[in-house]
Amino acid sequence: MPIIKKHTGLTGEPLRSVPGKFSLSLRNRIALYYTIATAVLLALVFILVFFTVERVVFNHFDEELDREVSEILEKQSHGRSDVWNFDLSDDDSHSDEGGDHHHERGDDENRDEDDEEFVQLVSQTGKVIARSANLAGDTLAFQSGGQQKRFRSSTAGRLYVRQVQVPLADSKGKIEGYLLAAVPVRDAVTILGDLKQVLLLSYPAIILTLFILTRVIAGRSIRPVEEVIASAEKITRENLERRIPLPRNQDKLYRLSATINALLERLQDAFQREKQFTSDASHELKTPLASLKGTLEVLVRKPREREHYEERIRFCLKELDRMSRLIEQLLVLARYESNGIKAHMESVDPGCHISEAIGRMHPHALQKNIPINFTGLESCMISADPAMLDMIFENILSNAIKYSPSGSTVSVTLSNSTGSVLCSIVDNGIGIPEEKLSRVFERFYRVDESRNSGTGGFGLGLAIVKNLADLQQIAVSVKSRKNQGTSVELRFPKT
Known part of the structure; x- marks a missing residue:
């Protein structure tokens, strides 16, 4: 029966090795590969040593034979036939x-x-x-x-x-x-034979000793890696704040540990955002559902006047509209996160889309007596997705109207910039504290935590703007000062 080694991952589920497959440990693989490489090299060295010694020995005899032959031929050339x-x-x-x-x-x-x-x-x-x-x-x-x-x-x-x-x-x-x-050459042959025997006998002994020593050294070398693994295995979803201790030496292992810690930081942040997202979405949906349920329960308790029914039904429809908008925004964000939404780029005139968005937002602005002034280029072309562009303008204008006091003004300016077209939407609203500007594009984030969804929206508008802008390579930025208004800038690349 195959042995299955269990580890615990971030979700708390055991991680299983592939059953039925034999695999060497990292320490043994390092020792084996190093030993094989050294064995080949050592064999070549031993062969080279043996044949070098043999050549030197026989060269010595060849020189001796050369001298002997020279002496014999020299004597013969002098007519000394007695030799x-x-x-x-x-x-x-x-x-x-x-x-x-x-x-x-x-x-x-x-x-x-x-x-x-x-x-x-x-x-x-x-x-x-x-x-x-x-x-x-x-x-x-x-x-x-x-x-x-x-x-x-x-x-x-x-x-x-x-x-x-x-x-x-x-x-x-x-x-x-x-x-x-x-x-x-009896003595030389004996010596060469002894040398060959010594090399042949010492070779496996050296290789075996080398494997054992390499295995020990490899074990000591990867011990910090095992410590990193042991520390990582203890980190689960419940204790994502834990981190892997960094080694003293800033080597590759240090970089590995730092990289894993950075990954854990991102995972922790993602888990927190998803947890907050789920909680906020649940809360935002629960509130209108509770209102609807309470209103309908009151209506069915006893007969009431027609006007009362009509008033309560209009209230229910308003809450349903709010839920519909929230679900639609959540679906846009979900599609963006899953790469399910794609930008269909076209050459469009942003001025036309701004005018249409202002027209659609005019009834909401009229309720607060807020005029929307649009000035800028009569005609310019940019590359963008028309539907996404409309959604971006509507969300920014909606926020500008929502957070501006009655009787104030919202200004929209379209101008040429170096290699781009710049659109600025400026309001005179409550503004955003400087320390909170970096978070305005987060989902469900509200600058004023005490603001409820009835007056402050869902906290999804700027998150959608940022995501849709990124899909179209549109640079979006926010400038604001508390109680002095907010400016949202969109920089479109020219076609």
Whole structure:
């Protein structure tokens, strides 16, 4: 049965690893990868060391053989035939049978240790013409067809030797035979064999030791990561204010911890905003529903005059209109949050849309005796979504009228700016304290917390304005001073 490791996430639900799949821990993976890489590198180093030592050793013997051959050829060139004790003819008296006159000692163990050089003369066809006495009944290996000096490792009987094969030519350059010289390399072969054995035996021991040490070092290195994981696993929706302790060294782990803490800050802020949003939306819907229920309950208790019924029904319709507007605004925000709303950009004249919005808001302004003055460009074109543009102007004008005293003025100005068109909507209302300006685009945020929805709206108008403006790359800003009025500026990119 597969083992399932459980962790707790932000929602309190356990996080499960994928069942049925074997996976190495991070510590073991680091140790394994490092060990594999080191094993390959170490193998190459060992191979390089062995062949370098072997080459150096055999180069030493080759130099010795070169000197020996040079001495032999030099003596021969001076006519000292006693050195050879043979000539280059195919006389049978000096053929291989002549070797029977030497002391036959077949066992390598009985050979004189001072006899360090072996010499052999062969014909062009490879027939042994003569050989040194210390070869006894053995011969040096011959390779036919060679035109150049050849060095090779071979055997003479059971003795390992390093030999050279030198072609012998007459005055016309015709090869008449070959001179073979060799030296025993028993000690060198033994040393090389011991070196190979040491390398082969030490290799797995080094790799195993390296894996264990790397695993220990990796474990100590990722211990801070495990501490970060342990701290993160303890953070749930109920304790989002907790943070991961920052390491002392400002390294990658420090950046990781700081990044996670910043993410937790954003999550906490999002949870708080969603919690506040749900609470405010519930409250805003609950209030008109309670009013409707209370009014209808009163109406059904006993018969009343027609005028009373009409008055209460108009009140219910007003509350239903308020609920409808709230739901519509909530749907706009929800669609924006889920990327379900897209801007259909067109080339439009903002002056026309401002005039139409002023016309639609005129009845509300008339109730408070607030004139809306519009001045600016007669004709200019911008790129925007017409429906979204209407909603933006209506929300800003609605706020301007709502928070302005009766008899005041709302001014709308449209002007050219550097590379853009600027629209300013200015009122003479209650204004916004400077310390609260940064929050006016938040959902359900009201500058005056004591203001109820009947007089101060839902706190969604500027949030919708900001979201719709962002979709169309329209820069929106608010300037205000308490009890001196508010100015909302919209900067449209020109087409």
